[in-house]
Amino acid sequence: MCGFTPPATRVGSSSPSSLASGSRAGPSGLEPWTGAPPREAHASPSRRRRDSLVRHTNVSDLSVTQNHQSSFAALKVPADLVAVLNAQGITIPTPIQAATLPDSLAGRDVLGRGRTGSGKTYAFLLPVVARLVASNRTAAPGKPRALILAPTRELVGQIHEALKPLAATNGLSTMTIFGGVGQNPQVANLRRGADIVLACPGRLEDLIGQGHCNLGNVEVTVLDEADHMADLGFLPAVRRILERTPSNGQRLLFSATLDNAIDVLVKKFLHSPVVHEADSAQSPVSKMDHHVLHIGRESRIPVLVDLASAPGRTVVFTRTKHGAKALARQLNKSGVPSVDLHGNLSQNARTRNMEAFHSGQATTLVATDIAARGIHVDDVALVVHADPPTEHKAYLHRSGRTARAGAAGTVVTLMTDEQVRDVRQLTRAAGIKPTTTKVTGASHPMLATLAPGERVLVPGGLTLDVPTSSPQRSSKPKSSGNGGGGNGGGNGGGRGRGRSGGGRSGGQASAGAGSKPAGSSNRNRRRSGGSSTGSSTGSSSGGHSAASFSSHR
Known part of the structure; x- marks a missing residue:
């Protein structure tokens, strides 16, 4: 694990004494958040780092969280959100959801590790929406109430698709921010006021630097695929962004792996986090x-x-x-x-x-x-x-x-x-x-x-x-492989161009705002022709806007 020493792991649903129920003052004078551990609004980085280190143990001592709750309702997910999930056929929590939701819904900082496809998205979307609904505030222009950071545009878009029905049920507005497209629609959406902003670090830093976005009202911050952001060189930008959020806000960090790069964020920005692991760090899927x-x-x-x-x-x-x-x-x-x-x-x-x-x-x-x-x-x-x-x-x-x-x-x-x-x-x-x-x-x-x-x-x-x-x-019946010769794979290590500074989230992927939710479960291939090709860079036939904004007020 490259020397990572995470905080003490929470096992089962019992609350450790160090996380005794208390109240946390919300950002910018918000009312206390019931059930969260007490937290100083402006603790110094050095003091917070020492506090985090007190609760660190060796990763080899961590055990997989066991939580046998069989439904979202049993995990205290609000009934209206449970109804949205049920309408999509989602009725049984995944291990990472069952492990983290009791703590994240209670307002605690959470460090969650689970492999890709383990259900981490709903593990953080549900507590984000629940918290904003409970605080019952209105988003001011340019001042979002929740921030979700992800490394690529496609991932931002997919998270947004999962978020939309949850937000619509509760009248929350959402928007995406990423590079590679014009920023004017994103600026306009910020000015209208967005409860939840989903963003890639580079473009978000651009808009902050231009005065279009202020993170002073953020109540909860989520880092998804934190290790991938580290791989792409985005951690300096992520640290600068987190420093602009209120230190007494809730922070949720989800990652497929926990290593030294993630340890830097944990020590500085998470307060007495509870660690949950849904599976072994190197565990391949059993099926x-x-x-x-x-x-x-x-x-x-x-x-x-x-x-x-x-x-x-x-x-x-x-x-x-x-x-x-x-x-x-x-x-x-x-x-x-x-x-x-x-x-x-x-x-x-x-x-x-x-x-x-x-x-x-x-x-x-x-x-x-x-x-x-x-x-x-x-x-x-x-x-x-x-x-x-x-x-x-x-x-x-x-x-x-x-x-x-x-x-x-x-x-x-x-x-x-x-x-x-x-x-x-x-x-x-x-x-x-x-x-x-x-x-x-x-x-x-x-x-x-x-x-x-x-x-x-x-x-x-x-x-x-x-x-x-x-x-x-x-x-x-059986193809003989009439594809001709040649090597289409190429050589070298073109993983993508990460950056250590601000600017756009360039070089790394993806269809953000216009992404459709994961659909089409038909395993039989439809070999129909279409209006797209892999190597072309023409305009989208779908006509999607550069920025995605969903308002359900």
Whole structure:
């Protein structure tokens, strides 16, 4: 764990003596928040750091939180929010939700660790909405009452989609802030007043510096995918943003891993946080099958075409942006409707490509690591590491696109002779024991085992030239991989361009404001043509605005 020493873990639902019920003064003179631990409104950083250190233990001493509450109502989630969840078919809390909600709803600072897909989003959205409703304030122009920070635009957009029905039920206004689009609509939304702002750090700092946003009224702050923000170099900006929020506000930090970078934030900004872990730091999903295919370079594209042309959604990861673009083009040329997702795409193109993948127009998403965190699409049957990642955390986060919410999934890593040593070290560090198979081409029977079903190819794949009609489909029992040669994966380490300073959240992904909620659970592929293509950077056919604002007053 790289030396991380988190605060004492809360086990079960009993309250430790150090977290005895008290009251916390809200920001800017708000009434006390019942049930929260007492907190000095302006404690010095050094004193707060010492207080945090008192409650630190070794990570090896942490145990998985056990909370056997079987419903959101039993966890004291307000009835109107429970009704919203039930209407969406969400009735049973996930382990991370059951673990954290009693403390977060009581107003305590929470440090939660759970793998991608564990349900962290509702674990922080529910207490955020509940707190704002309880305080019954009105958002002033340019002064949000709650702030949710996330590393990528797509993740901001997906959180926003989950938040909208919860906010609408309680008359709360919401908006998103991220770079890569014009800021004027975002400024206008801030001026109208937003209860909850969901933002990427860079653009938010821009607007703060220009005087459009003031965080002095923030009652609760959330950091989602905090470790990913650290990986992208956003921590200095995150620290500056947190310093602008009231020190007596509630803070919730959620992360897939807890390491030294996160420890810096915990020590400075969280007050006596309660730590909850939903699973082991390196625990692979129990229903996820891991396989390594040892291939020759000449077999790479034929094998990928065969795997991706099977029924079900497929996510293919490459190491570089150029590699993702090239591979998506090769798959489309070979008859696999594909889109790409990487930092070189415009915001409209990212939104359009994700919508094509959500809807089933595209059955394969070729992405760099920007899609490895937080991007949720139902029923991804197969994840393929066309380029093996360089570190085990990236492997686990990439693989987390499948086997979500208890579903089964398969993860395949393509390995050439030159990569044998690196892949063995990677899987060992990730704590998995994959099945390794020597594959000489697309006719190998293992491919049908990993991706069963009839192979379906669409001439031309997915192109902009076919706006609505479905192209003629060709079908055959087993593809021989007629994708041609070439290596679309590329080399190098183009994870994305993080920054240590302010400015826009450039380089890192994603369709924020216009994202559709994770939908389409149909596992059978729809090979229809559409108005989007992976490598194009044209405007979105959906016509989404640059900034997203939802007002339900």
